[in-house]
Structures are given as C-alpha cells and as structure tokens.
Amino acid sequence: MPRQRLDKIVSALYSGSDEAIKGVYNQELSTVYSILAMAELMSDKNPPYSQMQKRYAYYAKLAITLDCVYMVCPDSISHATGPSYTLSQHACVGTIEALLLRALYMLLNNDPGSAQKVWGNLGLITKLAMSVSDVYSETN
Numbered sequence: 001m002p003r004q005r006l007d008k009i010v011s012a013l014y015s016g017s018d019e020a021i022k023g024v025y026n027q028e029l030s031t032v033y034s035i036l037a038m039a040e041l042m043s044d045k046n047p048p049y050s051q052m053q054k055r056y057a058y059y060a061k062l063a064i065t066l067d068c069v070y071m072v073c074p075d076s077i078s079h080a081t082g083p084s085y086t087l088s089q090h091a092c093v094g095t096i097e098a099l100l101l102r103a104l105y106m107l108l109n110n111d112p113g114s115a116q117k118v119w120g121n122l123g124l125i126t127k128l129a130m131s132v133s134d135v136y137s138e139t140n
Contacts, residue, residue: 001031001097026066027094033060034101041108049109057105064098069128091128099125 009028012020033056040046040053069091103121106114 001028001094006032025094026063027092027098030060030063030098031094031101033057033063034098034105038101038105038108041105057109060098060102060105064095064102069095069099069124091131093132096125096128096132099128 005028009024009032012024013029013032037053037056037060040050040056041048046052099121103118103125106118106121111117
C-alpha cells in the first residue's frame with residue numbers, strides 16, 4: 001500500500017467523518033488494523049495480549065469479512081467517488097495483502113489452534129493469488 005494512501009486511510013479513520021470513510025475499501029481497513037494489531041503485539045510498552053491489540057485484530061477480521069473476496073477494487077477506480085465494487089472471478093491484490101497480514105498476525109499471536117487457521121488461510125491466499133496472476137497473464 002503506498003504511503004500516501006495509508007496516510008489518507010489513517011486520517012479518515014481519525015476524522016470520525018462518515019464521508020471520509022466512504023472512500024476507503026474494506027480490504028484497506030483490514031490491512032491498517034492488522035498492522036496496528038501487530039504493532040501492539042510487538043510493543044514493549046504494552047502488556048502481552050492487551051485489549052487494544054485484540055480490538056485491532058477483531059476490527060481487521062471484521063473489515064475483511066464485510067465483502068466477498070472476489071469483490072474487485074481495481075486501482076483504476078477513483079477513490080474520490082468512493083469504492084465501486086464489481087463481482088468478478090478474481091480478487092484484488094489488496095485482499096490478498098489483508099489476508100496475508102491476518103495470517104501473519106495469527107502466527108505471531110500464539111493463539112491455540114492458530115497453526116491450523118493459518119494453513120487454511122494460506123490455501124485461500126494461494127488460490128486468490130493464482131486468480132490474480134491468471135488475470136495479468138491474460139492481459140499481456
């Protein structure tokens with residue numbers, strides 16, 4: 001995710017404005033919340049398994065489950081008008097990125113049963129990545 005886009009997402013989150021949030025994709029929200037959860041997990045200042053870390057992880061999980069993984073949000077869509085979704089046979093790279101960060105968080109969290117959850121997620125991530133690579137190979 002480009003730094004400028006990350007800055008816009010974070011400022012939209014902290015603005016509290018519904019209009020600002022409308023221009024943010026759910027995959028991007030999941031990515032940001034996963035990063036925040038991992039930052040809380042790795043922080044020396046906070047106790048392990050803090051409530052804030054659990055809350056960020058829950059928000060990331062919630063955001064990624066709001067849409068079907070095959071709801072495409074191509075980079076060509078203008079973010080100024082807000083998300084515009086189309087149902088397709090492939091996923092966008094942002095979905096794969098969000099799912100991969102969630103899997104990494106689950107591995108680092110030492111949650112019971114996380115290894116099995118991660119293997120399931122990696123299977124889904126691999127299939128989605130193959131669908132994205134198929135799309136790029138068809139266009140070239």
